[in-house]
Amino acid sequence: MITVLTPTYNRSYILHKAYRSLINQTNQDFEWLIVDDGSTDDTKQLIEGFIGECKIKIRYIKKENHGKHTAINVGVKHIDNPYLVILDSDDSLLPNAIEEIDKYWKKYGNNQSIACISFLRKYPNDEVIGKRYNESEIISNNIDFRYNQALLGDMCETFRVEVLKKYPFPVFGNERFLSEAIVWNQIALKYDTVYVNNAIYMGNYLEDGLSKNILINRFKCPKGAAANANIFLLKRFKLTIRLKNAILYDGFSMIANNKCTQYISEANSKTLAILFLPAGLLFKFWLKIVAKKQ
The missing domain is CATH 3.90.550.10 (Spore Coat Polysaccharide Biosynthesis Protein SpsA; Chain A)
Structure with a gap:
């Protein structure tokens, strides 16, 4: 059954x-x-x-x-x-x-x-x-x-x-x-x-659904968003995917006030450190978008 x-x-x-x-x-x-x-x-x-x-x-x-x-x-x-x-x-x-x-x-x-x-x-x-x-x-x-x-x-x-x-x-x-x-x-x-x-x-994507509001939801739940991004840092993923999620990991960790080592498994901490600045710039831009939607 x-x-x-x-x-x-x-x-x-x-x-x-x-x-x-x-x-x-x-x-x-x-x-x-x-x-x-x-x-x-x-x-x-x-x-x-x-x-x-x-x-x-x-x-x-x-x-x-x-x-x-x-x-x-x-x-x-x-x-x-x-x-x-x-x-x-x-x-x-x-x-x-x-x-x-x-x-x-x-x-x-x-x-x-x-x-x-x-x-x-x-x-x-x-x-x-x-x-x-x-x-x-x-x-x-x-x-x-x-x-x-x-x-x-x-x-x-x-x-x-x-x-x-x-x-x-x-x-x-x-x-x-x-x-x-x-x-x-x-x-x-x-x-x-x-x-x-x-x-x-x-399926459809309603205005009150999770998919339609995924960006806002991730900003409201940064620890989970950082943990999810961390999974994509595994070497099983293509390099472009890992780089993108390293930025996301850094950014959501900053929002959650976490140290960037908290969720790391196979991630290279040097790579995360290098991407910390672009992550900050990206999230400042995203914060403006989220503020407009709220």
Whole structure:
């Protein structure tokens, strides 16, 4: 069985989209686990209504507000099924999504080196987010395939739950935002992903969403942003990626008042020191942009 995990915060006005997409699945062998990250709207009453309809299996957990990444942590702890897919609260799955996820995990599930099967996402106008591949299936990993080959754009990742239990998202004090890349790239150091050239997920980027406000969120949560940039300093990444993230690491560390050695793993501290000045100039420019948006 597959778990569809939805972290949500004050999204009662749009959660019905995700619900409708799930009750219309061609394969109903799944559960929907909603982790409410401290919503103050009528999310609870809405979910209770969904549960009362008895159309799909639904579980609901409410926690204190501390960010999407902590909601994922809580959800993963409460999952007994072997596989999961994260469905954001403002998005939907195409009717054959669970069927496709089930098909590919049956194909690759016995290969313990594979932690993730990743599908494409598309916009409501049917345009694929990012790029299609040249092959129907490719086995690689998040670092080599997505970053080093610059095949960016959000994808629909489905994971082995046992692997995600080993890699919870770190929590930095009261910071409420952390890029999922920090965990996906850690997993990529030990496990492979199957990239399927097929879209099963439909998403959009709303004005109140995390993606639309990613720059502001990173400035508000600089410790997590610095830790995420540090992952990209590993030698597995191309030099251009490491240089860019060395600047980001320096800059976010300055904002967080951290010493630049705090999160370093394989990073070259001399490189960080050289880039400290350009990082400061870049962040002064970014601060002006953030100030205008707030």
